Amino acid sequence: MNDHEAKLASYLHKRGLKFTRQRRIVMREVFASHEHFQADGLLQRMREKNLDVSKATLYRTLALLVEGGLLRQEVFGERHCHYEHIYGHKHHDHLLCLGCGKIEEFRNNDIERLQDQICRKYAFTPTTHQLEIHGHCKKCRKEQG
């Protein structure tokens, strides 16, 4: 059992929940890649591999992984959620190209630090944050003229 599986197991145990076949399947699939993904895409990929987990269970499991701190949920100004797993992947923020839809990641320690300052100032205890910048990437900027 690897690192993140252990973490999930411990989270489930603490809450009196069970480590089922489906939960293991979903978790493995989620951690198989570092890409952003959406519930529906994940479901399709799993179906192609004949990993049978129902849509309902998938959604329920993703929620569990988010609660358990293994998965990050991002809502990119659209109506469906994107996810990305947290293990071995430092926190970062996103540039979203409105032209080609590309999502670029960046990380800036100064911004992180300033956010902490702000939280202190407002006596706010942060859990997560999300910074996204919408605009046009180099390529699409040119095409736009």
Place this chain on the structure above:
Amino acid sequence: MNDHEAKLASYLHKRGLKFTRQRRIVMREVFASHEHFQADGLLQRMREKNLDVSKATLYRTLALLVEGGLLRQEVFGERHCHYEHIYGHKHHDHLLCLGCGKIEEFRNNDIERLQDQICRKYAFTPTTHQLEIHGHCKKCRKEQG
């Protein structure tokens, strides 16, 4: 006609669109307050005042105001959109309390400046951005222990 009405009028004119009764009603209601709001809440408030605009038209008009740069759309990790109008209201970011749902605004010029730096670094032309910090406010922090 006031400032934002003029701006909308000019935007509509430029695009060959019409300044209808309903659009005027929605715009007035939107600009009547500085609060964040959601489409459904706005609709209800308008109904209470006997301002009859259909749900479809409301959504269409909100989209128009966003396109026209009069309204800002925020997706707070939930499924419905929040809006806040832009006039007389500097850009700012948000602290969202997961306990009581309160939304607090803040503005930090250093963060804004750093974002611009990042965009330059990635040759990215920003249109808008959104930074939200989720966590617990002072009051809810205490209650949580």
Place this chain on the structure above:
DNA sequence: CTTCTTGCAAATCCTTTGCAGTTAC
């Protein structure tokens, strides 16, 4: 064996759309 889970299909929520009649310019 008891409690938690699953899969299914139906429900939900917010938002968008098609269309026939109406209005702004």
Place this chain on the structure above:
DNA sequence: GTAACTGCAAAGGATTTGCAAGAAG
């Protein structure tokens, strides 16, 4: 006049839920 607009009701997409049967501890 004629494009754009409206309201309605129905459709849409992503996610959630109720429930009876199944699996984990």
